[in-house]
Amino acid sequence: MAFSDTLKQLPGVSHLAAIELIDGQDGIVGRIENKAGQAGSLVVYNHLAQLYGAITPDAARKGLELYAEHTEDARQNPGKHPNIDRLVGVSERGETLRVKHHFAV
Numbered sequence: 001m002a003f004s005d006t007l008k009q010l011p012g013v014s015h016l017a018a019i020e021l022i023d024g025q026d027g028i029v030g031r032i033e034n035k036a037g038q039a040g041s042l043v044v045y046n047h048l049a050q051l052y053g054a055i056t057p058d059a060a061r062k063g064l065e066l067y068a069e070h071t072e073d074a075r076q077n078p079g080k081h082p083n084i085d086r087l088v089g090v091s092e093r094g095e096t097l098r099v100k101h102h103f104a105v
Contacts, residue, residue: 001068002068002069003040003066003067003068003069003070006066006068007040007043007044010043010044010047010066011043011046011047011050012043013034013039013042013043013046014034014104015103015104016034016042016046016101016102016103016104017033017034017102017103017104017105018031018032018033018034018042018102019031019032019042019045019046019049019099019100019101019102020099020100020102021045021055021086021097021098021099022097022098022099022100023095023097024095024096029086029097030082030083030086030097032045032083034104038083041083044063044066044067044083045063045083045099046099046101047066048060048062048063048066049099049101054096054097054098054099055087055090055096055097055098055099056090056096057090057091057094057095057096059090060087060088060090060091061087061091063084063087064084064087064088064091067081067084067087070084071084074088075088
């Protein structure tokens with residue numbers, strides 16, 4: 001299924017302004033905002049956090065499936081899709097990132 005079709009099946013994020021990704025040392029390693037160019041990733045990461053409670057290696061692998069055609073493009077072009085690159089790293093390193101939600105006002 002194409003990424004655009006997958007997004008239509010996932011829970012909406014109109015209630016979110018952003019999410020922050022926090023590593024095991026309490027450092028913020030990423031922020032995904034509800035804005036053009038990041039909204040699709042916000043939907044995916046929010047969905048993964050709902051399903052898995054955090055961005056775990058299993059969540060990361062599921063996320064790579066959800067990104068569909070963009071995952072292969074990310075693998076061929078490191079740096080082009082940083083939110084996908086992050087999932088690849090989480091999966092490969094076996095780490096877990098906590099998710100902090102920032103709600104829209």
